[in-house]
Every structure is written in C-alpha cells, then in structure tokens.
Amino acid sequence: xxxxxxxxxxxxxxxxxxxxxxxxLAVLVTWSLATGLFPHYFEGFSARxxxxxxxxxxxxxxxxxxxxxxxxxxxxxxxxxQIKSITLFxxxxxxxxxxxxxxARAELLMALAGPATSIALSLVFLGAAFAVGRGGGVSLxxxxxxxxxxxxxxxxxxxxxPAFPLDGxxxxxxxxxxxxxxxxxxxxxxxxxxxxxGIFLIALGVLSLFSGNVLGGFWWILIGMFMRSASQSSxxxxxxxxxxxxxxxxxFMRTDVVTxxxxxxxxxxxxxxxxxYHYKMFPVVxxxxxxxxxxxxxIRTVEREAWDGRPVGEIMERSCExxxxxxxxDPMQALSRMSQTGNSRLLVLEGDKLAGIITLKDILNFLSLxxxxxxxxxxxx
Numbered sequence: 001x002x003x004x005x006x007x008x009x010x011x012x013x014x015x016x017x018x019x020x021x022x023x024x025l026a027v028l029v030t031w032s033l034a035t036g037l038f039p040h041y042f043e044g045f046s047a048r049x050x051x052x053x054x055x056x057x058x059x060x061x062x063x064x065x066x067x068x069x070x071x072x073x074x075x076x077x078x079x080x081x082q083i084k085s086i087t088l089f090x091x092x093x094x095x096x097x098x099x100x101x102x103x104a105r106a107e108l109l110m111a112l113a114g115p116a117t118s119i120a121l122s123l124v125f126l127g128a129a130f131a132v133g134r135g136g137g138v139s140l141x142x143x144x145x146x147x148x149x150x151x152x153x154x155x156x157x158x159x160x161x162p163a164f165p166l167d168g169x170x171x172x173x174x175x176x177x178x179x180x181x182x183x184x185x186x187x188x189x190x191x192x193x194x195x196x197x198g199i200f201l202i203a204l205g206v207l208s209l210f211s212g213n214v215l216g217g218f219w220w221i222l223i224g225m226f227m228r229s230a231s232q233s234s235x236x237x238x239x240x241x242x243x244x245x246x247x248x249x250x251x252f253m254r255t256d257v258v259t260x261x262x263x264x265x266x267x268x269x270x271x272x273x274x275x276x277y278h279y280k281m282f283p284v285v286x287x288x289x290x291x292x293x294x295x296x297x298x299i300r301t302v303e304r305e306a307w308d309g310r311p312v313g314e315i316m317e318r319s320c321e322x323x324x325x326x327x328x329x330d331p332m333q334a335l336s337r338m339s340q341t342g343n344s345r346l347l348v349l350e351g352d353k354l355a356g357i358i359t360l361k362d363i364l365n366f367l368s369l370x371x372x373x374x375x376x377x378x379x380x381x
Contacts, residue, residue, distance in 0.1 A: 004019060004020040005017045005018065005019050005020075005085075005087060006018055006020075008088075011066070011070065011086075012070065012073075012074065014070065014073050014083055014085065014086050015084070015085040015086070016066060016085070016086050016088075017085045017086070017087045017088070018087065018088040018089070019087055019088065019089035019090070021089050021090035022062075022088040022089050022090060024090055025088075025089075025090045026058055026062070029054075029057075029058045029061060030051075030054045030055055030057075030058045031054070033050075033053065033054035033057045033058065033147075034047075034050045034051045034053070034054035035050075037147070038050045038053050038054060038057070038143065038147075041143070042140070042143040045140060049140055052140070053140055053143065053144050056144055057144055057147055057148065060144070060147075060148045060151075061148075061151060062088060064118065064121055064148065064151065064152050064155065065088060065092055065093040065155070066086060066088070066093060067117055067118075067121060068093065068114045068115075068117050068118050068155060068159075069086045069093045069094065069095045069114065070086065070117070071113035071114045071116060071117030071118075072095045072110050072111075072113050072114045072167075073086060073095045074113070075109050075110045075113040076095065076097060076101075076110050079101065079102065079106040079109075079110070080102070081097055081098070081099055081101065081102075081106075081110075082097070082098040082099065083095050083096065083097055083098075084096040084097075084098060091222075091223060091226050098332075099241075100183070100238065100241065104174045104175070104177040104178035105174075105178075107170055107173060107174040107177065108170075108171060108174035108175075108178075110170070111167045111168075111170035111171045111174060112167070112171065114159060114167050115155075115156040115159050115160050115167050116156075118152045118153070118155045118156035118159070119152070119153070119156045121148075121152040122148075122149045122150075122151075122152035122153040122156065123149075125145045125146075125148040125149035125152065126145075126146075126149040128145040128149075129142050129145035129146045129149060132145060161197065162190075162193060163193055163194040163196075163197035163198075163227060163231070164187070164190035164191050164193060164194035164231050164234060165191075165194060165230050165231060165234045166194070166227075169190050169193060169194050169231075170190070172189075172190050172193065173186045173187055173189075173190040174186075176189055176190065183238070184238065184239070184242065187234070187235050187238050188235055190231075191231040191232060191234055191235040192231075193231075194227055194228075194230070194231030194234075195227075195228050195231045195232060197224075197227055197231075198224045198225065198226075198227035198228030198229075198231065199224065199228060200224070201220050201221070201223050201224030201227060202220070202221050202224035202225060202228070203224075204220050204224070205217045205218065205219070205220030205221030205222075205223075205224060206221065208220055209221075239371060240332070240335070240367060241332060243366075243367050243370045243371055244330075244331040244332055244335075244363075244367070247331050248327075248328075248331075249325065249326075249327050249328070249329050249330070249331055249334060249348065249358060250327050250356075251366075252331060252334075252358050252359075252362050252363055252366060253327060253348050253355065253356035253357065253358050254356050254357050254358070254359070254362070255355070255356045257283060257354060257356060257357045258273065258277050258279065258282060259282060259283045259284070259285045259354070260273055260282045260283070260284055260285075260294065260312055261284070261285065261286070261312070262284050262285075262286055262291055262311065262312050262313035262316065263311050263312070263313065264311065264312055265307060265308055265309070265310060265311055265312075266299055266302060266306075266307040266308075266310050266311075266312065266315070267307040267308045269282070269294065269299070269312055270299065270307065274296065274299075279345070280295055280296045280297075280344065280345065281293050281294070281295040281296075281323075281343070281344075281345040282294055282295075283347055283354055283357065284312055284313070284316045285354065288353060289352050289353070290319055290347060290349060290352055290353065290354045291313070291316065291318070291319070292316045292317050292318040292319045292323070293316060293317055293319070293323050293324075293347055294312050294315060294316040294317070295317070295343075298315045298316065298317065299315070301315065302315060319347060319349060319352075321337075322337070322340075322341045322343065323341070323343055323346060323347055324346055324347040324348070324349045325337060325346045325347070325348060325349070325358065326348070326349065326350070327348050327350060327355050327356070331363060334346060334358055334363065335360075335363060338360050344359060344360040344361070345357055345358070345359050345360070346358045346359075
C-alpha cells in the first residue's frame with residue numbers, strides 16, 4: 001500500500017512510520033490552523049503565536065492518530081495478531097495487520113479500541129482546557145486544548161460511521177459475522193456499504209465545488225475515492241488471503257529453473273537467455289551456489305555498446321530479502337514482498353542453494369482458478 005515509508009520511532013514495541021504523503025498533510029494542517037482556524041476562533045494574538053499553536057496543534061493531531069491506532073494494535077496483540085507497523089499517511093493512520101481477526105469478538109473489540117482511545121483523549125484535553133481556563137479569558141494553551149478535544153471527538157465520531165474499512169464498518173462486519181458465521185459474506189456486505197459511502201462523499205465534494213468551497217470539495221472527493229478504493233481492496237485482500245490459507249510456497253515453486261553463470265557477457269545474456277526464454281530475471285550461480293540474480297532492470301543500467309565487455313557478475317544483485325524467499329514462507333509473504341519491491345520473480349533459497357523460483361504469474365493463475373471454483377460451489381449451494 002505504501003511505497004515511500006520512513007521510520008519515526010517505536011512505541012510499545014510497534015514501529016511508527018510515515019508515508020511521504022504525510023508530509024503534505026502536515027504542511028496543509030499547519031498552514032490551515034495558523035492562517036484560518038486559530039485566528040478565526042481565538043482573536044487578538046500575534047501571527048507568531050498562531051503559528052506556534054498550529055505547529056503544536058498539528059503535532060497533537062498526529063499523536064492523537066498514533067494513539068488511536070495504538071489502541072487497535074494493543075487489542076490486536078492481546079488476541080495474538082501480529083502488527084507490522086503503524087503508518088501515518090495523507091488520510092490519517094493505519095495499523096498494518098498480517099492476519100484477519102480469528103473471531104467476531106476479536107474484530108469487535110479491536111474496532112472499538114480506536115474510537116474509545118479517541119474519546120478518552122477528547123475528555124482529557126477537555127479537562128485540561130477547563131483547568132487552564134479557570135482564571136478567566138482565553139489563553140493560547142486553552143485554545144489548543146479545546147481544538148485537540150474537539151478533534152479527537154470528531155475522529156471518534158467519523159470512525160464510528162458504519163462504512164468499511166472505518167472502525168464503524170468493522171463493527172458492522174463483526175456483527176454480521178457473528179450473526180451469519182461467514183466472514184467472507186460479512187466483509188462483502190460491509191465493503192459494499194463502505195463503497196456506497198465513498199460515492200456519497202464524492203457527491204458531497206462535487207456539490208461543495210459548485211457552491212464555491214473548492215478546497216473542501218476536492219478534499220471530500222479525495223476521501224471518497226480513497227474510501228471506495230479501500231473498501232474494495234479490503235474485500236479482495238480477504239479473498240486472496242482465504243484462497244492462499246493453508247497453502248505452502250513449495251506448491252507454487254518452479255524447480256526447472258533456467259540459471260546463468262556469472263562470467264557470460266550481457267550480450268550473451270540478452271541474446272541467449274532473455275530473448276530465448278522471455279524471463280525478466282535469472283538466478284546467477286557458480287556450481288551449486290546461488291550468487292544472486294540479474295534482471296532486465298540491471299541490464300538497462302549499462303549502455304548497449306558496452307554489453308560485450310561487461311560480465312553478468314559485475315551488475316548482478318546479491319541474494320537478499322528483496323529478491324529471495326524461503327520455501328517455508330507463507331505465499332502472502334511472497335505477494336507482499338513482490339508488491340514492495342516490484343520484483344515479479346523471487347529466488348526460493350534453502351541456505352545458499354537454489355530450491356526453485358516463484359513468480360507472480362503462477363500465484364495469480366492459482367488464485368483465479370481457486371476463486372472461480374469457489375464461486376461455482378457457492379452458486380450450487
């Protein structure tokens with residue numbers, strides 16, 4: 001989902017990260033607070049004071065989002081679910097779970113933990129604003145606390161809307177799952193509601209544009225598009241995970257692998273391997289030992305005129321996590337690695353020995369066949 005992430009810090013054992021789009025959100029939020037919201041509601045202060053409030057307000061917003069997602073993550077950990085990271089991005093934050101909840105109860109409690117955390121934060125900031133304002137008048141600190149109290153209240157309210165994958169949509173899915181005992185059906189229904197809500201937000205954004213609220217209109221349209229896409233991808237992700245559940249990577253692995261030696265020239269590689277076998281990546285071996293791999297991406301870094309004098313060993317990539325995987329890994333891990341690195345072929349290694357190769361095409365063909373057969377079974381029921 002996120003291709004340009006960077007790590008911020010760790011909190012309670014969870015990696016807190018940010019996508020590059022988060023920087024854009026940070027700038028927009030700080031600017032809108034300093035030039036719009038704070039001067040409008042809290043008059044009589046200097047521009048420097050408003051910018052100070054804005055920076056603190058933006059920091060408070062992002063910490064509130066992190067704590068909201070931390071609420072989900074701590075409950076998920078309680079139910080034995082692995083959380084890879086908590087990531088901030090342009091539309092808020094997300095906790096990256098490796099697996100789906102094991103029960104409707106786990107889903108319900110995980111979904112409610114985030115809004116409950118936001119409500120608790122809202123009450124804390126409201127109490128702080130009241131304590132600071134007991135002396136009379138409105139101070140900068142009181143204004144900041146009032147803003148953060150309202151913000152966390154809105155964050156809880158918006159997330160409780162029954163539109164998947166919002167927390168309220170997950171509550172809806174948990175209820176449907178408990179009622180029918182079918183996670184796939186519950187996810188499909190909740191995702192449909194989420195998609196419809198996305199269309200509603202897009203329509204709201206269009207109306208806002210025609211009414212003159214250009215910035216707000218575009219923002220609602222973007223959120224609506226994200227909601228619609230996220231609801232659909234969440235359902236597809238569940239289908240893929242369920243289809244691959246219990247499968248071993250060895251099932252998809254090709255053992256009849258075409259390898260290349262390190263000493264041949266790039267010209268020989270292109271003419272005798274790439275054009276002959278139509279593969280974009282080849283393992284590079286020396287005897288029984290895998291040295292790494294070479295791909296068309298590596299070849300493109302060398303000018304065509306120099307192909308005759310450059311051996312494969314000079315441009316190959318050494319075996320690493322980005323281009324290889326263990327045969328005992330989960331197929332979902334292979335798909336995740338392919339998505340993150342852009343590699344459609346991965347070396348399957350047992351130590352420094354080549355066990356085979358796994359390709360995105362083979363996994364997708366399996367998924368297509370399995371889903372087609374499952375749909376046929378459902379039609380017969």
